[in-house]
Amino acid sequence: MKAPLLGAAAALLAGFSLAGCEKVSQAMTGTAPAAQIPETAYPERVLWGDLHLHTANSVDAFGFGNRLGPEEALRFARGEEVTSSTGIKARLARPLDFVVITDHAEGMGSTMALYNAPRIMIRDPQVLRWYDMMHEGPRQSVAAMAEILAARANNTLPPMFRDPKASAERTHNVWNTHLGVVERYNEPGKFTAMMGFEYTLMQGGNNLHRNVIFRDGKDLVSQVDPLDPTNEATPDKLWDYMDAYQAKTGGKVLAIPHNSNVSNGLMFMMTDGAGQPMTAAWARRRAEKEPVVEITQIKGDSEAHPFLSPNDEFAGYGTAGWDIGNLMLNEAKKPEMFAAEYVREALKRGLALEAKLGANPYKFGLIGSTDSHTSLSTGDENNFFGKHSGNEPGPTRAMGSQSLGTRLGRFGWQYLAGGYAGVWAKANTRAAIWDALARREVYATTGPRMTVRFFGGAGFTAADLKSDWVKAGYARGVPMGGSLALGAGGRPSFIVSALKDPDGANLDRVQVVKGWVDAAGKLHEKIFDVVWSDMERRQASGGKVPAVGDTVDLARASYTNSIGAPALSTVWADPEFDPRFRAFYYLRVLEIPTPTWPAYDALRFKLKLGPEVIQKAQERAYSSPIWYSPAGPA
Structure with missing residues (x-):
């Protein structure tokens, strides 16, 4: 979801936002093995993972009640038992082979910093109200976060939320601490912990989010900080950032769009991102930077819609509730928007654009992931821990409203249990998994393996x-x-x-x-x-x-x-x-x-x-x- 910025008061206490981030278990002291893992001639087994996971470092995840950091997320993904934010013991029966924690770049660690700040330091009455709500308990914390997200979508956040210098400093500190934890949990050949973040591009509540996935380790990735999309309307600045990273470090990076189903007709347009006629150069650039699309996850399935595919009896899986409006539910969906929101139609549009331009911007592979904001990568129906900590297992979550106070509404049961990525890699390493994504030798499932x-x-x-x-x-x-x-x-x-x-x-x-x-x-x-x-x-x-x-x-x-x-x-x-x-x-x-x-x-x-x-x-x-x-x- 769209993440706001926090400024002055939180910035004064940025150190508080790091509390607990460096709790490294006894079993994980030292660095992960650095031995080279040989690659097979061709992929011999599929690797299972989650390329889209949020921890308490994400502004919305913490605001919704998540108190688990990157370490707990990595421990859970590799099969260890953890205790969820609501006190439930949780463990994957089958560990994952790899995971990427993709905390929001925008406002990284900011709600944690606000929560940990001394109350006397907060001067703005609206922010003080949110602070108090976050401290009253899970239900009020969820309500506070819903108000913050709605204010961000409506561009009505208090001024103290818009301090770019303070936000950049906090993000830098949280990011580098996070990279250290990820590096320690990476075990080539056994469990791969990759580095990434979410570029939460979403002007007006229309979802144009991308997950940014690095091929490299901390030595290269720490040379850059996550890119804040607050003032952007198209993905071009992200692609510039990716080019700059590769030129500076010699490393490699790709981006994965997700939840095209709530972009309200913007994700797969026949024009460029600014609505201008698409050029061959722009089409080639998008295909190069974004070789894979996340087709299914907790917030619905984006393969096909009955409106577009009336003769497909299996179209419409996971569309209930997600086809009524954009992500923030502040703009209703119109039928003419669907064609630019669903992956099958985008693949067809790519053929038409290729015939016209000689380049196909939508020549992408397909993966699934969870987009869990609980730090828990659960993709199974019988082990669903919710989208965020506000709807972890409990008797009210199925019929609970997802509405943020708008005239539209969604309900808890309309969340899917998640999704996973199947990757045909030649080894369980960062390089081999990233290379499989880049060549599109991957597939999506709605959870089953x-x-x-x-x-x-x-x-x-x-x-x-x-x-x-x-x-x-x-x-x-x-x-x-x-x-x-x-x-x-x-x-x-x-x-x-x-x-x-x-x-x-x-x-x-x-x-x-x-x-x-x-x-x-x-x-x-x-x-x-x-x-x-x-x-x-x-x-x-x-x-x-x-x-x-x-x-x-x-x-x-x-x-x-x-x-x-x-x-x-x-x-x-x-x-x-x-x-x-x-x-x-x-x-x-x-x-x-x-x-x-x-x-x-x-x-x-x-x-x-x-x-x-x-x-x-x-x-x-x-x-x-x-x-x-x-x-x-x-």
Whole structure:
């Protein structure tokens, strides 16, 4: 969320904001191993992680009640037990392989500094009121933070919040302390702690946020401070910052846009960020700086919307409540905004722009992450710890309002449990994970850890699945995120493979989502069911595969794997391929229906939820696309 700046009083006591940040456990004294980890010839296993996580150093996270810092976040991600801000013991049953803490650059550590400041130092009556509310308890702290965020969106913050010098000094101190903690927890080959921050670009409440991810360690990253987006309206200054970092240090950095679904038509425009005609240079720059997009997370899913894809029976997952307005709910959504907000439509727009400009600004891979503001990277429905500490597990969170006092409203049950990033890296190291992101060999899930492989080439057949098909995929084709080189007269074929989460639900089906632009510049899409469970019984009719069934028992918040399949694979060729037209292909992997987190809450807290509450859904994975161009790979 948009983070305000704090100034004078908090700046006088900036040292208070660092309290507790350097609590390093006995097990983590010293530096992480520096030994070089050998990379495999090609990725052999998927790595799981969260590229979007907030701690108490984020202005909104602390204001909403989070008291866990970077150390607790890293300990939790690697599988240790921690105590949440509301006193609940929490531990991941399956540790993550990597994590990036992306605290907001704007106002980093400022609400912590305000909270820790002596009350007598605060002169502004509005700020003093917020200070008192934050000290009254979690509920009032949440209310204070909601008011601060609303004031920021409406540009009505008190003057003391707008002291750039004080803010820069505080950010520098908090940032460098944070980098030291991250460095100590990085264990190449075992657990990767990467460095990053969130660039919270959001004028007028319209979400244009980016997570900035560094390839490097503290020796290089500490040479810069996070960039404050307060006075910016387009991402260009961020890209300038990234260029300057690389020129200064020789390091590497990329940015990941997220929550396009609440940008109110601004994230994937047909113009540049300022609304001017897009140039090839601008398109190339965006594609270079932002090779990956976060398609799913707690604040909704941005793959597709029924308004844009009325013939897609599975469109609209995770859109409830998020399609009514922008992030701050101070501007209602209009139907004409959707096309610039959803990833599938953006991929199609990218083809049209490439045909016109010779460059595709929206040639991006797909990842999921949590955007948790609790310091806890939980992506599972049965282990959801809330968006922020104000809605950690409790009997009121499902039906609690998310409204910030506007005429619009969202409810707690409309949060998703989160998302994770699956990364096909050649080693569990910062460099290998970052390189996989840069080449787009990554995929998104809504939480389950399905193993998804996708290769495209010119001559794959069913016989390839009987041999070392992964090796064949790399040798004779391209993986997800790649561009096809077919040669004269070539036709694309694809190796498709999906394995269920070992601890999760069976699979319903695997679909190929195709988009293309025709000679007249018209955009098209089509969904192909390419392999599904129980294919002999569930035969397609009229181009539609029958539903897989439903074993969910809401009274017990349970399901059974008596339907679906543990693994699905096939080799598929596009039956409608036209070599004249630019196209992309990506996989959507659907699980059988399972309970959502409100269903688990209903059981745990003995709740009676209304019919509007979604208590079961088909969770899913999205691969990065594979692109085809008549001119060959870009």
